[in-house]
Amino acid sequence: MSIHKTNPEDYNQNVSDVNHVKEVFLLVGSIFFIALALYWSSIFFLDSIVDRLTPEREAQIMGMIGTSKIFSITKNENAKEDNDRLIKAKNILDDLVTYSDLKHRNFTIKVIPGKDVNAFAVPGDTILLVEELLNKVETENELAMVLGHELGHFHFRHHLKGMGRRLVMGFFSMMIFGDDNPLSNLFLGGLDYSDRKYNQKQESDCDLYGAELVFKRYAHLGGGLKFFERLGEKEGFLHKYFSTHPLSEDRIKRIEKYALEKNWPLTGESIPLGLQKDSAEDSL
């Protein structure tokens, strides 16, 4: 018996000759396709449930969850609740609520410090106004448009839908990748990006809802859109406000188009914010 010595060759049958980069793109693409399909079907299902919730059930759910645990921002100790502007804003809000389908709800406004022109509708019937927004609004009509927009989020229950989306996202991420996996970050980032269009539609719906409340309260939309016009002019400075919002120019066009369809006047007297408190009381 003899031993045949074999010389090693460059060819290696134990290692597949595949393009790994191509494989990664193929697999990541497949994952995103499947995940998006699952995600959107879950969102559709969740949204249809949220739309069918009675106000009592909604209050019950929010009570169970305990909103302060989720939105620590509402606990901000710098919130200036006794500010004059806050009282004025609250008066405008209360006025608008009487024209809405949210009359049974007791809304709270809080002012939070910050340099962004922004406002949030958060669970617990609370609207957070960033201080800079109050510095930028000039008339009651402008502030009413912003507050009407935020009431739109409560009307369409976007806060509940948003929470549902995040729960679904977290669930899928955990199920597919487990906790603390780099793939999970990619997955969540991708879904966040895909949400942008959806958010923009939500914002547009709220714009129209807010415009309707403003019309019902003031009988015209005059002055209300000027705030958006100013935001549009300073898009760079106020970019963050619009990160999930449509372009201000598009928002104005959509509101104007809707107003024309409804025969709502686009011009009318604007009420300076300084006189807002008195005029609001007069109107009541």
Added chain:
Amino acid sequence: MLQIAVVITLLIVGYGFGTYLEKRHYESIRRREKKLSNRPAINMRKLPLEGKEIKTSSLAVGSTVVSVDYFKRFLAGLRMIFGGRMSSYESLLDRARREALLRMKENVKDADLYINVRIETSSISKGSNEKSVGSIEAVAYSTAIKFKEAS
């Protein structure tokens, strides 16, 4: 977005360094395999050669630990979802086995033949956390035989 950027950066770095190091390792493996090819290693338990007298026999052991790069681990993570051939780990195991065999031969340098060769592999820090998977140890051991010079 920042998280995505971090992952993509790690993937690029992992792919770049991983490919370079693997290429270099394979070059080293091929060069040494060629050099040691006149000293065969076989897995038979008994000496297959007749008419040869054994001068010395000793245990030869070689072991190595090899890890995959971030890119390959990422690809393996994707494969674990869909199944199929985990090609990104094939080269990891191949390199480890061949390196262990080479070290085994280098362990007893003047042997003529290595019989009863066994190769074992084990993953390092095998645990519940899937991050620990990706490094393996390969151990190769055999009986190194030196024949008496033919008179």
